[in-house]
Amino acid sequence: MSLPAKPSEPPMLHPELRAADDADAIHKDGRRLDHAEGSSRALQSRPEEQPRGAKIHGSRPVDQAEAAARFIAAPEHEKMHDERLWDLRQKRDREMHGIPEWEELRSLASVIKEHTLTHLDEYLDQFEATAQRNGVHVHWAQDAAEHNRIVHGILRDHGARSLIKSKSMLTEECGLRAYMASVGVEVIETDLGERIQQLDNEDPSHVVVPAVHKLRTDVAQVFARTLGTDRDNSDVHYLAESQRQANRPLILAADAGMTGCNFAIAETGGVTVCTNEGNADLSANVPKLHIASIGIEKVIPRLEHLAVFVRLLSRSALGSPITQYTSHFRAPREGGEMHVVLVDNGRSARLGLAQFWTSLKCIRCGACMNTCPVPAQRRLELRRDLFRSHWPHH
Amino acid sequence: MSYGATYSGPIGLIIDPTFNARKYSNLPFASTLNGSCTNVCPVKINIHEQIYAWRRELVKQHEAPFVKKAAMKMAGELLSHPAAYRAAIAAADYALAHLPRFVIYNGLNAWGKHREVPHPPKQTFHSWHHANRGERS
Helix, strand or coil: CCCCCCCCCCCCCCHHHCCCCCHHHECCCCCECCCCCCCCCCCCCCCCCCCCCCCCCCCCCCCHHHHHHHHHCCHHHHHHHHHHHHHHHHHHHHHHHHCCCHHHHHHHHHHHHHHHHHCHHHHHHHHHHHHHHCCCEEEEECCHHHHHHHHHHHHHHCCCCEEEECCCHHHHHCCHHHHHHHCCCEEEECCHHHHHHHHCCCCCCCCCCCCCCCCHHHHHHHHHHHCCCCCCCCCHHHHHHHHHHHHHHHHHHCCEEEECCCEEECCCCEEEEEECCCHHHHHHHCCCEEEEEEEHHHEECCHHHHHHHHHHHHHHHCCCCCCCEEEEECCCCCCCEEEEEEECCCHHHHHCCCCCHHHHHCCCCCHHHHHCCCCCCCCHHHHHHHCHHHCCCC | CCCCCCCCHHHHHHHHHHHCCCCCCCHHHCCCCCCHHHHHCCCCCCHHHHHHHHHHHHHHCCCCCHHHHHHHHHHHHHHCCHHHHHHHHHHHHHHHHHCCHHHHCCCCCHHHCCCCCCCCCCCCHHHHHHHHHCCCC
16 A cells, blocks of 8 residues: 655654555555554664663752753654654644634633632632532642642551552652552552553653653563563554553452542532543542542633633644543442542642742643753754744755 | 653743752753743743743742853853953854864863854954944944
């Protein structure tokens, strides 16, 4: 099958992923699947070892340039990382141009967030009241340590020894996994990327695509070490399926489940979680106990406001119209218990910073990371795009 | 991860310092302030302006490294004395044109690490103006 020539669109894929005879990666209409994992071809070369993140020495200033230099020194990784993020940015642009009211939505989203943040106490009180009316237990945590203690307390009360969870930047912020390890609770991440990072004992490198800096061969190494897969098989379907087979029994046997929260709705007391793997539903519904950790800035006033954010979130994040799953949790399942932990951890202090409080509007889509030319030393397309008028022609 | 912090990317640059201003004091300086992040932000956070504001804030809180502060002070002196500035530019242009590569491209010159230093122009705007319009100004 030959590919339709499209000179206007630059190639999105790593050349080693582009195989003209790979029928699996081609849509019915002749277009290729255009995500970087669309083909399951093995990389031709044997890439270098995965560079690790910045070295941490207590509170000494982090030297991100040193970490970046090591990443750039690994050309396979740098190239793949570059192209994956640029691919996300291009798809985001395509989605943005697909809806004429995009700028109106952005303005609405900004105004809703600013209004909520400037009336945060009222909306948090309202959320607490409606959630309690729905039969949800509401807890307040001033900082990361209190959050972890509260979660541990709930688990202890139920005699829970294992916890399945969906992806949450807040629990990363709180160091939940390390804390739970110290008190003897097993945590199992259910998001594939986050599980890869957990098995590799590494923090996520991106808020939406946590293992984006890893090549499939790196994942094969991690799974070979931790799940006993074939070290030399880096086929993405094989890797994903192996992980699923290993993880599913742990999910089914878990004592408790945890989710993060994308939006907490004051009017309804509902918690909305957006995923592409349905893993929030597994985490919330398989065990009888569901705990949702919520940063206090996640609250929005009304259900109708959710529509604005749901339309923006995945378009900005992955360049898809909507996440595969948008899950709404409003009350405990029958015979179960639902807890929410509202976490401050520096947010109210940030709200008091005249120059920086609007950073609390962030919905963690990662669009800024995908467009940034700084981590990508060679992302030429983007630099041309940004500095078109100044770009010298060679 | 490259930042050694929970949040990476541009949003990380402006959130991470609120957790630990000293530990993440270098981050807001790792930006070209091109504003692409602000352009794509779905909730219109003025990210690049906040990155710049953090630089001012961190310098105020004495969280800038000594070398950076000393360099900025020297640059400030130079830029506030036009004669000294012009002499420095002329000297730098001459140096770029005549010094051997190893003197220009070494560990001390961060600019030359992944790129060529631009060629010095044959004439600066100031010298052109002086030659062509000097008598009228």
